[in-house]
Amino acid sequence: MGSCFIFGAGTVYGVYRRPGAGDFVIAADAGYRACQRLGIAPDLLVGDFDSMPEPDFPRTLRSPVEKDDTDTSLAMKEGLRRGYRDFQIYGGTGGLRLDHTVANLQMLLWLRRQGARGWLYDNRFVYTAIENESISIPRTVEWGLLSVFCLGADAGGIREEGVQYPLTDARLSAAFPLGVSNHILEPEARVTVAEGSLLVGWELPEA
Numbered sequence: 129m130g131s132c133f134i135f136g137a138g139t140v141y142g143v144y145r146r147p148g149a150g151d152f153v154i155a156a157d158a159g160y161r162a163c164q165r166l167g168i169a170p171d172l173l174v175g176d177f178d179s180m181p182e183p184d185f186p187r188t189l190r191s192p193v194e195k196d197d198t199d200t201s202l203a204m205k206e207g208l209r210r211g212y213r214d215f216q217i218y219g220g221t222g223g224l225r226l227d228h229t230v231a232n233l234q235m236l237l238w239l240r241r242q243g244a245r246g247w248l249y250d251n252r253f254v255y256t257a258i259e260n261e262s263i264s265i266p267r268t269v270e271w272g273l274l275s276v277f278c279l280g281a282d283a284g285g286i287r288e289e290g291v292q293y294p295l296t297d298a299r300l301s302a303a304f305p306l307g308v309s310n311h312i313l314e315p316e317a318r319v320t321v322a323e324g325s326l327l328v329g330w331e332l333p334e335a
Contacts, residue, residue: 129150129211129212129213130147130148130149130150130151130152130212130214131147131150131151131152131212131214131215131216132151132152132153132154132204132207132210132212132214132215132216133147133151133152133153133154133168133215133216133217133218134153134154134156134159134200134203134204134207134215134216134217134218134220135153135154135155135156135159135160135162135163135166135168135170135218135219136156136157136158136159136162136199136200136203136217136218136219136220136228136232137156137157137158137159137161137162137179137199137219137223137228138219138220138221138222138223138225138228138229139219139221139222139223139251140162140165140166140218140219140249141222141249141250141251141252141335142249142252142334142335143166143168143218143249143335144249144254144332144335145216146168147168152171152172152207152210152212153168153169153170153171153172154170154171154172154173154174154203154206154207155170155172155173155174155175155203156174156175156198156199156200156202156203156219157174157175157176157177157178157179157199158175158179159199159200159218159219160173160175160183160185162218162219170185170187171187172187172188172189172203172206173185173187173188173189174188174189174191174199174202174203174206175189175190175191175199175202176190176191176192176193176195176199177190178193189202189206198228198231198232200217200220200228200231200232200235201231201235201238204217204235204238204239204246208239208242208244212244213243213244213245214244214245214247215239215244215245215246215247216247216249217232217246217247217248217249218249220232220248220249221248221249221250221251222250222251232248233248233255233257233279233327234279236248236255236256236257236327237257237259237279237280237325237327239257240256240257240258240259240325241259245257249332250329252331252332252333252334252335253273253329253330253331253332254329254330254332255327255328255329256327256328256329257279257325257326257327257328258319258321258325258326258328259321259324259325259326260321260322260323260324260325261320261321262318262319262320262321263318263319263328264316264317264318265312265316265317265318265319265328265330266315266316267290267312267313267314267315267316267317268330268331268332268333269312269331269332269333271311271312272311272312272330272331273309273310273311273312273330273331274288274291274310274311274312274317274319274328274329274330274331275307275308275309275310275328275329275330276288276300276307276308276310276319276326276327276328276329277300277302277305277307277308277326277327277329278300278301278302278307278324278325278326278327279302279324279325279326279327280302280324280325281302281324282299282300282301282302282324283299283300283321283323283324283325283326284297284298284299284321284322284323284324285297285320285321285322285323286298286299286300286319286320286321286322286326287318287319287320288307288310288317288318288319288320289314289317289318289319289320290312290313290314290315290316290317290318291310291311291312291313291314291317292310292311292313293310293311295307300324300326307326312330317330
């Protein structure tokens, strides 16, 4: 099965892989405008349309304005319902709403707990969440940045390998950003957390 691409109403800094055969594209509310700019035809439009007038689009999942989900999280849930487990998320950062950026970062952990993985693209950066596991990160930029943050309760048994400032059996807290702005030195870095959850982000080349 392919990937579920979600385009939100934030800033799309560039697209690292355009949707292809087997992929499914969801525009979350004003993310529809980003799809139009990029020449990407969404398969589904999801939203409450409080940030733009509802367009004349044949495949729309309309939601009430008063709800517990953001439009982007509704798109993630719909992608999961359709069986997708890899989520490529654009327009989920930047824009005018820092609170929505934080919400989307939290939803990366929610996706992981559903057995899926989300990739949230920012300005030459991509973020994902890990929990009680390891992730390998290819060095795509010379001296590329790597940042690791605790999501929620203190995380333990943390290892960072192949980086300028390695960690061994470390603990990270959500109260202090010890893991910000490391650098990947080896062709591949590896981040492990034995207990807890981490937000992991690293630098990408220009899209």
